[in-house]
Amino acid sequence: MREFTPAELAFVKEFKADELHVDAGASFLREGASSEHLYTVLSGWAFRYKMLDDGRRQILNYALPADMVGLQGTLMHEMEHSVEALTPVTLCVFPRSKLWDLYAHFPSLAFDITWLAAREEQLIDENLVNLGRRSALERTAYLLLHLFVRADEAGLVKNGTIQFPFTQQHLADTLGMSLVHTNKTLKRLLLATNAIRWKDRVFEMTNRSLLVEIAGQDVTPRQSRPFI
Amino acid sequence: MREFTPAELAFVKEFKADELHVDAGASFLREGASSEHLYTVLSGWAFRYKMLDDGRRQILNYALPADMVGLQGTLMHEMEHSVEALTPVTLCVFPRSKLWDLYAHFPSLAFDITWLAAREEQLIDENLVNLGRRSALERTAYLLLHLFVRADEAGLVKNGTIQFPFTQQHLADTLGMSLVHTNKTLKRLLLATNAIRWKDRVFEMTNRSLLVEIAGQDVTPRQSRPFI
DNA sequence: CGGGTTCTTGACTAGTTTCAAGCAAAGTGG
DNA sequence: CCACTTTGCTTGAAACTAGTCAAGAACCCG
Numbered sequence: 001m002r003e004f005t006p007a008e009l010a011f012v013k014e015f016k017a018d019e020l021h022v023d024a025g026a027s028f029l030r031e032g033a034s035s036e037h038l039y040t041v042l043s044g045w046a047f048r049y050k051m052l053d054d055g056r057r058q059i060l061n062y063a064l065p066a067d068m069v070g071l072q073g074t075l076m077h078e079m080e081h082s083v084e085a086l087t088p089v090t091l092c093v094f095p096r097s098k099l100w101d102l103y104a105h106f107p108s109l110a111f112d113i114t115w116l117a118a119r120e121e122q123l124i125d126e127n128l129v130n131l132g133r134r135s136a137l138e139r140t141a142y143l144l145l146h147l148f149v150r151a152d153e154a155g156l157v158k159n160g161t162i163q164f165p166f167t168q169q170h171l172a173d174t175l176g177m178s179l180v181h182t183n184k185t186l187k188r189l190l191l192a193t194n195a196i197r198w199k200d201r202v203f204e205m206t207n208r209s210l211l212v213e214i215a216g217q218d219v220t221p222r223q224s225r226p227f228i
Numbered sequence: 229m230r231e232f233t234p235a236e237l238a239f240v241k242e243f244k245a246d247e248l249h250v251d252a253g254a255s256f257l258r259e260g261a262s263s264e265h266l267y268t269v270l271s272g273w274a275f276r277y278k279m280l281d282d283g284r285r286q287i288l289n290y291a292l293p294a295d296m297v298g299l300q301g302t303l304m305h306e307m308e309h310s311v312e313a314l315t316p317v318t319l320c321v322f323p324r325s326k327l328w329d330l331y332a333h334f335p336s337l338a339f340d341i342t343w344l345a346a347r348e349e350q351l352i353d354e355n356l357v358n359l360g361r362r363s364a365l366e367r368t369a370y371l372l373l374h375l376f377v378r379a380d381e382a383g384l385v386k387n388g389t390i391q392f393p394f395t396q397q398h399l400a401d402t403l404g405m406s407l408v409h410t411n412k413t414l415k416r417l418l419l420a421t422n423a424i425r426w427k428d429r430v431f432e433m434t435n436r437s438l439l440v441e442i443a444g445q446d447v448t449p450r451q452s453r454p455f456i
Numbered sequence: 457c458g459g460g461t462t463c464t465t466g467a468c469t470a471g472t473t474t475c476a477a478g479c480a481a482a483g484t485g486g
Numbered sequence: 487c488c489a490c491t492t493t494g495c496t497t498g499a500a501a502c503t504a505g506t507c508a509a510g511a512a513c514c515c516g
Binding site: 048050052053054056057058060071072075076080081100103104107108110111113114115117118119120121122124125126127128129131132133134173174175176216217 | 276278280281282284285286288299300303304308309328331332335336338339341342343345346347348349350352353354355356357359360361362401402403404444445
Binding site: 135136177200 | 503504505506507513
């Protein structure tokens with residue numbers, strides 16, 4: 001992450017109106033609502049999702065510490081997706097009203113926000129390829145790889161191991177598959193290959209290169225990124 | 229689209245380094261390349277896509293007049309997707325080097341760029357839900373609705389009719405389905421419902437509300453948008 | 457120790473891909 | 487102007503993949 005100038009730092013400090021704690025399972029941004037705020041995740045996992053009228057849910061992406069959510073709602077009239085806390089989450093709150101000041105006076109920060117938006121788009125693009133063009137097994141392997149790398153970037157991996165807050169239902173809703181089929185695919189991945197371990201909310205990649213081979217493509221971590 | 233101030237207008241004019249013509253079928257931005265330029269589509273259709281190593285292709289989204297492509301490649305080190313002209317396309321070229329000047333001196337334009345990025349994200353989000361959670365029939369109906377509305381926004385619809393440049397392979401690669409199944413689904417949509425007509429590259433929506441009913445959700449057009 | 461949520465499994469059904477072949481329209485070159 | 491090739495569309499059958507239903511096991515929490 002790049003260094004701030006003192007002026008930027010002062011502004012960002014003031015920009016940060018508040019800190020917000022959200023319980024696991026609570027949606028703090030909702031589709032259809034016009035959001036007054038923009039958030040940066042300081043700790044915990046959240047996910048962006050959309051629901052269809054009949055209850056089908058699609059998880060679009062996950063947000064980890066240093067990720068920003070709610071920009072769409074701030075720029076457009078209303079949110080087109082919801083965001084739910086997967087674990088207890090701490091958020092940094094930016095009032096929408098100050099976003100314009102930021103653009104007017106701190107172009108470097110404005111640039112960073114655009115960077116973050118472009119990065120988010122990149123992640124969804126990858127997810128889209130995953131759903132559209134990969135088989136269930138490849139898809140699942142790729143998602144796990146993706147989540148592992150992102151958790152690693154956020155510093156959540158400790159000796160090859162992460163605290164993994166997902167239920168299989170979450171993965172199913174991310175992968176666009178049914179719960180049952182996700183379970184069976186996961187089992188195939190676990191037993192047949194032994195490339196991963198996942199038990200009691202703890203996830204471990206025991207054979208990364210094998211997982212990469214199954215996924216058909218590696219996921220490379222970001223070198224640097226802005227943090228606002 | 230909002231009005232520019234004279235100063236903005238002057239800058240944008242100068243910013244526009246060049247105009248570029250691309251033949252149908254040519255990829256003018258490529259995954260893995262570091263792009264020196266940012267483009268705005270002035271006329272024609274293009275599409276963003278990603279390829280897997282074995283040749284599978286996923287189309288991520290389409291770009292119509294007034295849409296911007298290549299922002300990711302300008303901000304990041306390299307492009308993570310390619311862009312191909314679907315019809316002959318006219319592009320407006322912005323040199324990457326001037327993007328920073330734009331942010332520094334024209335915050336309103338910077339804001340517009342962020343708006344466009346957020347809008348693009350919104351579209352991919354919708355596409356993701358479509359692939360992940362809708363059946364083949366719903367999915368196809370929704371895509372056609374989506375394309376029709378966007379073409380309409382861009383002023384390409386003339387008495388309920390558009391020049392439709394897609395092959396069924398394009399739709400298949402957008403929908404994440406095989407060509408054969410796309411063909412059969414399309415036929416089901418055509419015959420069983422009579423909600424659309426598509427022949428000789430000309431597309432017509434003969435029964436919009438029925439199509440909406442099949443898709444399970446309507447697509448509402450944008451009211452206003454920036455254009456750079 | 458319940459009672460709820462999550463995970464697991466098998467059997468059955470529905471949806472989708474693959475393969476293969478034929479057709480139609482458009483484009484190319486002798 | 488007519489073979490000939492190419493590209494895109496269409497169709498049926500067979501094989502495979504994924505979803506649904508149902509029920510039981512395991513786990514977690516108060």
